[in-house]
Amino acid sequence: MKYILSHDLGTSGNKASVFDQDGALVDSEVHSYGARYFNETWVEQEPGDWWDAVCVSTQKLIRRSGIDAADIAVVSFSGQMLGCLCVDRKGNPLRNSIIWADHRAQAQTDALLEKMPMAEQYQITGHRGAASYGLQKLMWVRDNQPDIYKNTHKALNAKDYILFKLTGVFMTEPTDASSFGCMDLRTNRWSDKIVQASGVDESKLPDIMPSTHVAGYVTKEAARATGLKADTPVVLGGGDGVCANVGAGSVKPGKTYCSLGSSSWVATTSEQPVLDEHMRTMCWPHIVPGYYSPNGTMQTGGGAYSWLKTNVCKWETEQAAHQGISPYQLINQEIEGSPPGANGVLFLPYLLGERAPRWDPLARASFLGVKMENTRGDLLRSVLEGITMNLALILRILQQHTPIGEVLVIGGGAKGAVWSQIIADIFGVPAQVPRVLEEATSMGAAITGGVGVGLFKDFGIVDQMIQIVQTYPPRPETRPVYDRSMRLFDQAYHALGDLHAAMADKA
Numbered sequence: 001m002k003y004i005l006s007h008d009l010g011t012s013g014n015k016a017s018v019f020d021q022d023g024a025l026v027d028s029e030v031h032s033y034g035a036r037y038f039n040e041t042w043v044e045q046e047p048g049d050w051w052d053a054v055c056v057s058t059q060k061l062i063r064r065s066g067i068d069a070a071d072i073a074v075v076s077f078s079g080q081m082l083g084c085l086c087v088d089r090k091g092n093p094l095r096n097s098i099i100w101a102d103h104r105a106q107a108q109t110d111a112l113l114e115k116m117p118m119a120e121q122y123q124i125t126g127h128r129g130a131a132s133y134g135l136q137k138l139m140w141v142r143d144n145q146p147d148i149y150k151n152t153h154k155a156l157n158a159k160d161y162i163l164f165k166l167t168g169v170f171m172t173e174p175t176d177a178s179s180f181g182c183m184d185l186r187t188n189r190w191s192d193k194i195v196q197a198s199g200v201d202e203s204k205l206p207d208i209m210p211s212t213h214v215a216g217y218v219t220k221e222a223a224r225a226t227g228l229k230a231d232t233p234v235v236l237g238g239g240d241g242v243c244a245n246v247g248a249g250s251v252k253p254g255k256t257y258c259s260l261g262s263s264s265w266v267a268t269t270s271e272q273p274v275l276d277e278h279m280r281t282m283c284w285p286h287i288v289p290g291y292y293s294p295n296g297t298m299q300t301g302g303g304a305y306s307w308l309k310t311n312v313c314k315w316e317t318e319q320a321a322h323q324g325i326s327p328y329q330l331i332n333q334e335i336e337g338s339p340p341g342a343n344g345v346l347f348l349p350y351l352l353g354e355r356a357p358r359w360d361p362l363a364r365a366s367f368l369g370v371k372m373e374n375t376r377g378d379l380l381r382s383v384l385e386g387i388t389m390n391l392a393l394i395l396r397i398l399q400q401h402t403p404i405g406e407v408l409v410i411g412g413g414a415k416g417a418v419w420s421q422i423i424a425d426i427f428g429v430p431a432q433v434p435r436v437l438e439e440a441t442s443m444g445a446a447i448t449g450g451v452g453v454g455l456f457k458d459f460g461i462v463d464q465m466i467q468i469v470q471t472y473p474p475r476p477e478t479r480p481v482y483d484r485s486m487r488l489f490d491q492a493y494h495a496l497g498d499l500h501a502a503m504a505d506k507a
Helices: 047-065 106-115 118-125 134-144 146-151 158-167 174-178 192-198 220-226 240-247 302-311 314-323 327-336 376-399 417-427 440-453 459-465 476-495 497-504
Strands: 003-009 013-020 025-032 036-038 042-045 072-079 085-087 154-156 214-217 233-235 257-260 264-267 282-285 292-298 346-348 366-368 407-410 431-434 468-472
Touching: 003 047, 003 158, 003 240, 003 440, 013 047, 013 440, 025 047, 042 047, 047 158, 047 220, 072 158, 072 240, 072 440, 085 146, 085 158, 106 118, 106 134, 106 192, 118 192, 134 146, 134 192, 154 158, 158 214, 158 220, 158 233, 174 240, 174 282, 233 440, 240 257, 240 264, 240 282, 240 292, 240 440, 240 459, 257 417, 264 376, 292 376, 302 314, 302 327, 302 376, 314 327, 327 376, 327 417, 346 376, 346 476, 376 417, 376 476, 407 417, 417 431, 417 468, 417 476, 440 459, 476 497
Parallel strands: 003 072, 072 233, 257 407, 407 431
Antiparallel strands: 003 013, 013 025, 036 042, 085 154, 214 233, 257 264, 264 292, 282 292, 346 366, 431 468
8 A cells, every 4th residue: 555645845844645556545644833923924934843843743753643654655745935034055044034924025026016017917827916925035135135035945835845855856746836826828938028126136036846746755855854764755835725626625616615724715626727807816837737726815804703702702712612523513502693794784804904806904803783673593594604705706707717516615614504505605506515624635645755756647536535425405495695795795895995994004
């Protein structure tokens, strides 16, 4: 039996997973690390923590699973995107990594926009120019830490740094390259036009190869550190958001999924780039060669639900602790007592501003339409409905370009039946829930590795790996209620725009 080792390098830790050659999950191991938040919008991580997590999780996983390291046919990756780690020619980090959540590079974003309008950047890359992208962060290093910039040999994302640590090779692939905000979506090559406008030295960006490419082999030094066998093939893998496409079965045009993590998104697969005329959605290159992954990501999907639990549902949390159950079980019971439409209560879920489809950093969250007769359950239900209505706006944009007949729902939020039914009702299409909800990124990385070394014939293997355990059809009787709620939801956001801006003005 041959095995695949995938590493999912997230913001809070690394998840190492072993899958067998039939696609079954054998075991997984998580090793946590932290991030440093400071100066209001700055967020950094120590790259040595990533490597330590990979080494420790690999060793523990091999030891606990009892598999022979010689039977690991390939190592592959999923990783956090939109980062910038500057390393020298020997691969030594010159500073901590500036990760995806960091927004310090606004001045550099503005400078690039002066030379190239956002619409032009969007048409080339599939992305709006923003401070969260890797190119703008590298520009910030150049402008504020010139010695580090001068000595930078390559700027890398998290998984590409671990690739170097395992193989000694500097390389990336289209999904992570796209997160630098300067890759031509149609050619999978760095855009000369954008790079020249930024003033960054293109030689500091790594070479781009397909996600399934065998980039190198585990070195003897890396083998000693991880417990892997030297010369084990290492496949590039992909950025976590696009790896999730593969793990959620979105590997053919029109196959669509909704991820209910801390941030939440809707993504599909298309044969051609999907570029919204209002730039409300993004478009990534797909892991599957020749395809694309149009999507829209909101800031606080599951994060808003978690905020509700932590700050509003303290009683449910205490009761759940006594009963030995999840607080969400009690919260969902209360939500089920409120009818669709939450008896007229609306919730705008903009706790951290908003990305898609609003692209408004000043947007704020609010409850609207609360009356004396409203219950606690109405307020709780309105939160799930507000998150879902924002996701539905993204879905409707994607539906303008490709038919979408059903949506697979993954992530922690899909554990409760109540939210999956709300999604089906508001989206207007069946919501499918797989047996495993939180393995999509790891599974996507594993499938990419398996295809890369020929263990899997193609990405269609995912169809036998995903087991649908529940399908929630949309209920026709809820359609009039949610059509009205959607209109009011959109109207409320636009009506409050000036107020949000005034509230953000601290002068």
